Amino acid sequence: MSLDRVAREKLVRALADSVIQHADELTSLDQAIGDGDHGLNMKRGFEAVLATLPGLADKSLPEMLKAIGMTLVMKVGGASGPLVGTFFMELGKALPEQSIRADLVAATAKAIDAVKARGRSEAGQKTLLDVLVPVQVVLAGGGDAKAIAAEAAQAADRTTPMLAIRGRASFLGERSIGHMDPGSRSASLLIGAAVKVLEFEASS
Amino acid sequence: MNSSNSGNVGIVIVSHSPKIAEGAADMVRQMVGSAVPLAWTGGDIDGGLGTNVAGILEAIETAWSPAGVAVLVDLGGAETNSEMAVEMLPEDRRARVVVCNAPVVEGAVIAATESSGGSPLAAVKRSAEEFYA
Numbered sequence: 001m002s003l004d005r006v007a008r009e010k011l012v013r014a015l016a017d018s019v020i021q022h023a024d025e026l027t028s029l030d031q032a033i034g035d036g037d038h039g040l041n042m043k044r045g046f047e048a049v050l051a052t053l054p055g056l057a058d059k060s061l062p063e064m065l066k067a068i069g070m071t072l073v074m075k076v077g078g079a080s081g082p083l084v085g086t087f088f089m090e091l092g093k094a095l096p097e098q099s100i101r102a103d104l105v106a107a108t109a110k111a112i113d114a115v116k117a118r119g120r121s122e123a124g125q126k127t128l129l130d131v132l133v134p135v136q137v138v139l140a141g142g143g144d145a146k147a148i149a150a151e152a153a154q155a156a157d158r159t160t161p162m163l164a165i166r167g168r169a170s171f172l173g174e175r176s177i178g179h180m181d182p183g184s185r186s187a188s189l190l191i192g193a194a195v196k197v198l199e200f201e202a203s204s
Numbered sequence: 205m206n207s208s209n210s211g212n213v214g215i216v217i218v219s220h221s222p223k224i225a226e227g228a229a230d231m232v233r234q235m236v237g238s239a240v241p242l243a244w245t246g247g248d249i250d251g252g253l254g255t256n257v258a259g260i261l262e263a264i265e266t267a268w269s270p271a272g273v274a275v276l277v278d279l280g281g282a283e284t285n286s287e288m289a290v291e292m293l294p295e296d297r298r299a300r301v302v303v304c305n306a307p308v309v310e311g312a313v314i315a316a317t318e319s320s321g322g323s324p325l326a327a328v329k330r331s332a333e334e335f336y337a
Contacts, residue, residue, distance in 0.1 A: 035253075037248075037252070037253075037254065041248070041254070044249075044250065073257055073288055073292075074249075074256070074257055074258055075249060077248040077249060077254040077255060077256045077281065077285070078248075078254055078255075078280075078281040078285075079280050079281040079284040079285075080281075081256075081257065081281075081285065081288075082257070082281075082284045082285055082287070082288035083284065085288075086288070118284065118287070118288070119284065167280060168279070168280050
C-alpha cells in the first residue's frame with residue numbers, strides 16, 4: 001500500500017468526486033429522513049479538500065489523511081463533519097508511514113472505534129457505522145476491491161429497513177424505516193471510490 | 205459575541221440558528237447581567253442553518269474563564285460539533301470545558317445564574333441539567 005504522490009492525488013480526487021457527483025442524491029435521501037443538508041455539507045467539505053491540492057498530496061499518506069479529516073471537521077458542519085472527519089483523522093493517526101494491508105485493517109478498526117465514541121453509537125442504529133463496520137470485516141477477511149465495494153453498497157442498502165436510533169432521523173421514529181441512511185450512502189460512495197484507486201487484491 | 209472579564213464560569217450558546225443563539229445570549233445578559241463571560245455562535249460556515257467547529261472554538265475563546273466554560277447546545281450536530289471543538293482545544297483547557305445536556309435557552313439562563321454567584325463549573329453544569337430533568 002505504498003502510494004506515490006500521483007496515486008495520493010488520484011485518491012483524493014476520487015474520494016471528492018464520488019461525493020460531489022452524488023450531492024443531489026445525498027440531499028434527497030437526507031430530505032426524506034434528516035434535515036436535507038447532507039449532500040450540500042459533504043460537497044462543501046470535499047470541495048475544501050480539493051482546494052488544498054496539490055500541496056495535500058505532497059504529504060505522506062498518514063499526514064494526508066489527517067489533513068483531510070481536519071478539513072472535513074472544519075468545513076462539513078452538521079453531525080457528519082465530526083463523524084467523517086474523525087474517521088479520516090484517526091485513520092491517519094493509526095497508519096504507519098509505510099503501511100501494509102494488516103496496518104490498514106488495524107487502523108480502520110481504530111478509526112471506527114473513534115467514530116463510535118464520537119457519535120456514542122454502534123452498528124445497527126442506521127448510521128454510517130452500518131457501512132463502516134461490515135466493510136471493515138470484509139477488509140480484515142482478505143476481500144479484494146470488488147468484494148469490499150460490493151459489501152459497501154449492500155451495507156448501505158441494508159440501512160433502508162432499519163429504525164434510526166441515533167441522529168436526526170431518530171426523531172422520526174418508525175417513519176425512518178424505508179429510507180436509506182444518507183450517511184451510510186456517502187460512506188459507501190467514499191469506500192467504493194477508495195478501493196477503486198487502491199486496487200486491493202484478495203489476501204488470505 | 206460579547207464577553208466580560210470575570211473569574212466566573214463562561215457560558216457559550218450554540219444553536220443551528222444564529223438568531224436563536226443571539227437571542228438566548230440577549231436573555232442571559234438581561235436576566236443575569238454582565239458578571240458572566242458569554243459568547244454565542246450559530247449557523248454553518250456559509251451562513252445557513254447549522255453549526256460549525258471553528259465558530260464554536262472562537263466562542264469558547266471569547267467566553268474563556270480560568271474557571272472553565274459551560275456550553276449549551278440545541279440539536280444533534282450542535283452537540284457533536286461542540287464535543288469535537290472541545291477535543292481540539294489545547295490540553296490544559298480541554299478538561300475545563302463541558303457540554304451540558306440541557307435545553308439551550310433555559311439552560312443558558314440557569315447556568316449563567318449559577319455562574320454569576322461564583323459557583324464552580326461542575327455546579328453550573330449540574331444546575332442547567334437538573335432544572336428540567
